[in-house]
Amino acid sequence: MPLPPSIYHLSSSHLRLDGRRWNELRRLTAQISTQASADGSSYLEMGNTKVLCTVTGPSEGKGGGRRGDEDSMSVDVRVNVAGFAGMDRKRVGRGDRRITELQNTISSAFSSTLFTHLYPHSTISLQIHILSLDGSLLAASLNAATLALIDAGVPMRDYLVACTAGLTPPSGRGDGDDMDPLLDLNGSEETEVPFLTVGTGGAGGGDVGGGGGWV
Amino acid sequence: MTSLKRSVADPYTSNILSKVFVRSTKIGKVQKVVRELYLRQDIPCSSRLCAACLAIAPGDANGVVAPFILSEKPAGTKSFPEGHYLVPDTNALLNGMDLFEQTSGFYDVIILQTVLDELRNRSLPLYNRVIGLTKSDDKHVYVFFNDFRLETYVVREPGETINDRNDRAVRRAVSWYREHLQNSLNTSKNPKQCPAILMLSDDKENLRKAKAENLNACSLSTYVSGLENADRLLDMINASRQIQESRSSAADKLYPDYLSLPKMMTGIRAGTLHQGIFNVSPYNYLEGSVHVPAFDKSLLILGRENSNRAVSGDAVVVEVLPKTQWKAPSTKIIEEETLNKNENAETEDGEGEAVVTEQERRALQEEVRKTQGKSIEGRPQPTARVVGVIKRNWRQYVGHIDSSSSSAGSQGRKQQTVFLIPMDKRIPKIRLRTRQADELLGKRVLVTIDSWDQDSRYPMGHFVRSLGDLETKGAETEALLLEYDVQYRPFPKGVLDCLPHEGHDWKVPASLTDSGWKGRKDLRDLLVCSIDPVGCQDIDDALHARPLPNGNFEIGVHIADVSHFVKPNNAMDAEASIRGTTVYLVDKRIDMLPMLLGTDLCSLKPYVERYAFSVLWEITKDAEIINSSFTKSVIRSREAFSYEQAQLRIDDKSQKDDLTQGMRTLLMLSKKLRRKRMDAGALNLASPEVRVQTESETSDPVDVKTKELLDTNSLVEEFMLLANISVAGKIYESFPQTALLRRHAPPPKSNFEELANQLKTKRGHSLRTESSKALADSLDTCVDPTEPFFNTLIRIMATRCMMSAEYFCSGTQSYPEFRHYGLASEIYTHFTSPIRRYADLVAHRQLAAAIEYEQLDVSLHSKPKLEEVCKNINVRHRNAQMAGRASVEYYVGQALKxxxxxxxxxxxxxxxxxxxxxxxxxxxxxxxxxxxxxxxxxxxxxxxxxxxxxxxxxxxxxxxxxxxxxxxxxxxxxxxxxxxxxxxxxxxx
Known part of the structure; x- marks a missing residue:
């Protein structure tokens, strides 16, 4: 088992559990157009968090759809966590509250970023498959979805990009003003540290979505 | 702020590794864990000699680069006159941790990440001690993250064991350090001598390989022999390993094997085995008991074979013996010292070594024969034997060397084995190998237990340090503090830094607009006074009473506002939460908070303004409470009385001023409150309390007096109880899940069985125990007109049958369980002594949040964290009491000398x-x-x-x-x- 999170302050090393400094992201790799059959698709790795996203649509709203939303496109998000994604193999049910919350957050983030008024009476659906899970789930999903939407050519105000940020515990010397911010938390850090996911829509109408907290 | 991004073309891509390992969880599931590892080249060597690392060393988020730790001119030995940096490997730390904590040597130590990792898996306490070392500024201990540095990372080869891989990583780091320092010194303008990098290891194979790679390496004992006070230091190396090597399999096993962990787990789940804490009777060292939930009465464990190497305090697994072997608890005093006086510590094998000595066997047999006669007290109790130990609770033990076991006057400094007799009678003798037996005779000695092998009758330990001569005040006091695990070192700098900068000149701000006054009531006009024992410096509480126009009284209890000075989660708070309580010894006080706060800034001294936390009630003449309120305040105490002074002033009819009248009111109301409490069934218990009078100059004991109780004692006590109860209600109402409360569980009926029986047969009194009220009443009837002390004696004995009161977090118990049995109160907490108890400090913070004075810190919202705090302060509280009692006992002994x-x-x-x-x-x-x-x-x-x-x-x-x-x-x-x-x-x- 690796050392506990307090190693950050050990001998003032300022090293995180995986050897990164406070402001370093994990290795980020991404591809677009990975799935020819979809209208847009992407594959994103942030360290060991691996996400596959496909976009279908915009297509005509399903059988009447929701009322009141007729003059703009609705964004439908499905998140599917693979059984082998985490450390324990377990099934995540449809009604899982955390997944539902994740879907709603992503959906509302893109509803305000995409030019939804261009496609009345229609739905765009995003399928996000989590292949491997090691922290920063919301951030990775948002980034992958942005890439897939670019691939699909859906008009948007700006690219929506997200990252998690946390705060180290105080070192115990002094009054706690030595708490350092951390970027792009991995799974084990997320269990130890309070964190927040920040998304930004760039200069064209910033949009900050939040999530996370104590785990 | 900048953020660094790694692109695919990053030249370091090859430095990103995945670490895959398998671990098993608590419930036995196997998990495969994949972790990323980012290797880097900017981890400094932290030597002040190295300029290259200083240039690349990165800082924290504020850009602050940590100062380098390892000194320019490290200490050397004869073999390394140019000085050396030490690199211990894991087994060197396991065997010689006590050495590394020495102040006489062992500076400039490099702890490798690999070693720290391994150490954490092997022994958490040792790991924490190493972490403690890295935090001290003068020891120069640096943790080098070799597994994160590109040059020193070692990939485990196929077929290589993890230990071999770690050893290789240590060697790689040692060789890197050497080259790195050499290079950076060669390139620097003014070349200095390069210190040697010395690897310490007790692994022969590792040493051999290191020599082959041309590295400086030696074993711990070889290194220590080259130091000045080698003899003393050599004793501090863990003994068990060396012995094991020399003895191998020759000796017979004296004790039965322990069961394997999975076997014990299944046994416990199936109900055939039981888990509990092993306790040894203070009267009979061969009789232990384990309380398990499945049995009402504790399980008895008789004899050495059945207790199977368990030491008092260990968490053990036991198997119940068949009913035919059930026995009555012993009625005989058996002391190890008197029984096995003449054992030889040296003989390890041979005829002398049976688990049970002949004398012991005889003592036990006699026992059995005597209890054959069926009697009420002799009712057989279930017996059991230990089949395994879940967790050792070994600590450091204080004792003295058994002089008969050492071959006194032996020539020179030969290593010999001696027995250490611990102060705590429940701990067996500890076998000790030492080269300084002659010097240690007649000294108080601190030792630790290293192991207890199957082939040794006694546990094996090693010497830690000598506290001084037996019976000297310093040594005995320190022994006592160590024995009860009281933190008595001076406060570290980090704690003192949290104190207000003004020091003793701190004052309540004069301007009412100051932030300190926000939310505070100005109660400076009230005639407040404090009543404490003579010479009390840390005044926690003060009182006032004044008549109201409607004929009722306003009563106020004012408690020192410690939470204003001790903010949650800083170093001072952390230290206080570890200390848990102030410990009062006869001649010494070990503070929970630094002196500046305890005896000055927080203390409600007379004639000066102080911050306080006040509880105010409106009370009728008949001591009925109309309402109560809580507020932070500023008060000015008019006088600090001792109990005697207060009593004199109240009794003095000529005194008619308002302050004295207020005190008379308080006394009148307190008597009514007390009556009510007694009617509700509060117990009036007794414990033998004596006070040692000491000469003021030398604090030598002069005489012993039993404590006197005045009316004013109970005056203060009553109002403190009332304040505690009121506060408990308030914080429970605001935080039903996380309020810190105190409960006193009703004693199980079986606890009183023996006493009731004794009273019945000897005196014809009946003891009713169905409720605290019944008990209180029946205790009142236990009087013997010819013996005034008889009633007190019974009360003392009854007190020993009680459970002890404990702190708990309200979410962990249901409301009926909150009850305080002894005080007959539904809910209770500690609020009135925040200077000397941490629990009170927590209650203060919770109350402050409950009255919306400030926000509650997150840590006080979390149930698990509070439970941890409760667990610690419960232990500390008990230890402090026992230490205090032991101190009185020691001084009584000295007074009678x-x-x-x-x-x-x-x-x-x-x-x-x-x-x-x-x-x-x-x-x-x-x-x-x-x-x-x-x-x-x-x-x-x-x-x-x-x-x-x-x-x-x-x-x-x-x-x-x-x-x-x-x-x-x-x-x-x-x-x-x-x-x-x-x-x-x-x-x-």
């Missing part, structure tokens, strides 16, 4: 070969063995039904329970141990 006094006492407990006498005048309890009455030892027959010991033979007499006796008290120095003991001799039955 060289005197012979005849006193009356009462028989408290009767054994088949002796009895215990309690002397109220000095609050001491002493054992009188039959052997002490006359030599040869007279015959004794013990009638367990009647609690009578009939002695025949050379002396003829009868001793029965509760009997009044006259004893001669003297002190003797035992020849074999050099320990001074109080001795009681029977003069007149």
């Amino acid at each position: 060289g005197r012979i006094i005849e006193e009356e006492g009462s028989v408290m407990k009767v054994f088949s070969n002796g009895f215990v006498v309690f002397v109220p005048r000095f609050g001491i309890e002493g054992l009188i063995r039959l052997g002490d009455l006359a030599t040869p030892e007279p015959e004794g027959t013990f009638d367990a039904e009647e609690y009578v010991l009939r002695v025949s033979g050379s002396v003829k007499l009868e001793v029965e329970l509760f009997q009044k006796v006259t004893v001669r008290i003297s002190d003797v120095k035992e020849e074999s141990t050099g320990k001074r003991k109080i001795k009681l001799e029977l003069i007149k039955p």
Whole structure:
């Protein structure tokens, strides 16, 4: 088992559990157009968090759809966590509250970023498959979805990009003003540290979505 | 702020590795864990000699680069005159942790990440001690993250064991350090001598390989022998390993094997085995008991074989023996010292070494024969044997060397094995290998237990340090503090940094607009005073009372506002939460908070303004509470009374000022409150409390006095209880899940069985225990007109049957369980002594949040964190009490030194070969063995039904329970141990 999170302050090393400094992201790799059959698709790795996203649509709203939303496109998000994604193999049910919350957050983030008024009476659906899970789930999903939407050519105000940020515990010397911010938390850090996911829509109408907290 | 991004074309891509390992969870599931690893080249070597690392060393988020730790001119030895940096490997730390904590040597140590990792898996306490070392500024201990540095990372080869891989990583780091330092010194302008990098290891294979790679390496003992005070240091190396090597498999196993962990787990789940804490009887070292939920009565564990290497305090797994082997608890005093006096510590194998010595066997057999007669007390209790140990609870033990076990006057500094007799009678003798036996004789010595092998009758330990001569005040006090795990070191700098900068000049801000006044009531006009014992410096509480126009009274209890000065989660708070309580010894006080706060800034001293947390009530003449309110305030105490002074002032009819009138009101109301509490069933318990009078200059004990109780004592007590109860209600209402409360569980009925039985047969009194009220009433009836002390004696004995009160977090119990049995209150907490108890400080913070004065810190919202706090302060509280009592006991002994006094006492407990006498005048309890009455030892027959010991033979007499006796008290120095003991001799039955 690796050392506990307090190693950050050990001998003032300022090293995180995986050897990164406070402001370093994990290795980020991404591809677009990975799935020819979809209208847009992407594959994103942030360290060991691996996400596959496909976009279908915009297509005509399903059988009447929701009322009141007729003059703009609705964004439908499905998140599917693979059984082998985490450390324990377990099934995540449809009604899982955390997944539902994740879907709603992503959906509302893109509803305000995409030019939804261009496609009345229609739905765009995003399928996000989590292949491997090691922290920063919301951030990775948002980034992958942005890439897939670019691939699909859906008009948007700006690219929506997200990252998690946390705060180290105080070192115990002094009054706690030595708490350092951390970027792009991995799974084990997320269990130890309070964190927040920040998304930004760039200069064209910033949009900050939040999530996370104590785990 | 900048953020660094890694692109695919990053030249370091090859530095990103995945670490894959398998671990098993608590419930036995196997998990495969994949972790990323980012190797880097900017981890500094942290030597002040190295300029290259200083240039690349990155800082924290504020750009602050940590100062380099390893010194320019490290200490050297004969073999390394140019100085050296030490690199211990894991087993060197495991064997010699005590060495690394020495102040005489072992500076400039590099702890590798690999080693730290391995150490954490092997022993968490040792890991924490190493972390503690890295935090001290003067030890120069640096943690080098070799597994994150590109050059020193080592990939585990196929077929290589993890240990070999780690050893290789250590060697790689050592060689890197050497080259790195050499290079950076060569390139620098003014070349200095390069210190050697010395690897310390106790692994022969590792040493051999290091030599082959041309690295500086040696074993811990070789290194230590080159140091100045080698003999003392050599003793501090863990003994178990060296012995194991030399003994191999030759010796027979004396103790049965332990079961494997999975086997024990299944057994516990199936109900065939039980888990509990192993406790040894203070009267009989061969009798242990384990309380398990499945049985009402504790399981008895008789004899060495059954207790199977368990030491008092260990968490053990036991198997219940068949009913035919159930026995009654012992009625005999068996002390290890007297029984196995002449054992030889050196002989390890041979005839002498059986698990149970002949004397022990005889003692036990006699036992069985005597308890054959069926009696009420002799009802058999289930017995059990230990089959495994879940967790050792070994700590450091204080004791003295058994002089008979050392071959005194042995020439030179030969290593020999001696016995250490711990102060705590429940701990077995510890076998110790030492080169300085001669010097250690007659000293208080601190040791740790390293191991207890199957082939050794006693546990094996090693020397940590000597505290000083036996019976010197310094050594005995320190021994006591160590024995009860009291933190007595001075406060570290980090803690003192949290104090207000103004120091003693701090004052309540004069301007009412100052932020300190926000939310505070100005109560400076009230006539507040404090009443405490003589010479009290940390004044926690003050009181006032004044009549209201409607005929009622306003009563205020004002408590020092410690939470204003001690903010949550800083170093001072952390230290206080570890200390948990202030410990009062006869001649010394070990503070929970630094002096500046405890005796000055927080203390509600007279004539100055102080911040306070006030509880205000409106109370009718009949002591009915109309309403209560809580507020932060500023007060000015008018006078600090001692109990005696306050009593005199109240009794003095000529005093008619408002302050005295207020005190009279308080006294009047407190009597009514007390009456009410007693009517509700509060218990009036007694414990033998004595006060040692000391000479003011030298603090040498002069005389012993029993504590007097004045009306003013109970005045203060009543209002403190009332404040605590009011606060408990308030914080529970605001935080039903996380309020910190105190409860006192009703004692299980079986606890009183024996006492009730004794009272019935001896005196014809019946003890009813169905409720605290019934108990209080029946205790009141237990009086003997001829013996005024009899009632107190019964109360003392009843107190010992009680459970102890404990702190808990309200979410962990249901409301009916909150009850405080002794005080007969539904809910209770501690609020009134925040200077000396951490629990009160937590209650203050919770109350402040409950009245919306400030926000509650997150840590006080979390149930698990609070539970942890409760667990710690419960232990600390108990230890502090025991340390205080032991200190009184020691000083009573010192006060009686060289005197012979005849006193009356009462028989408290009767054994088949002796009895215990309690002397109220000095609050001491002493054992009188039959052997002490006359030599040869007279015959004794013990009638367990009647609690009578009939002695025949050379002396003829009868001793029965509760009997009044006259004893001669003297002190003797035992020849074999050099320990001074109080001795009681029977003069007149």
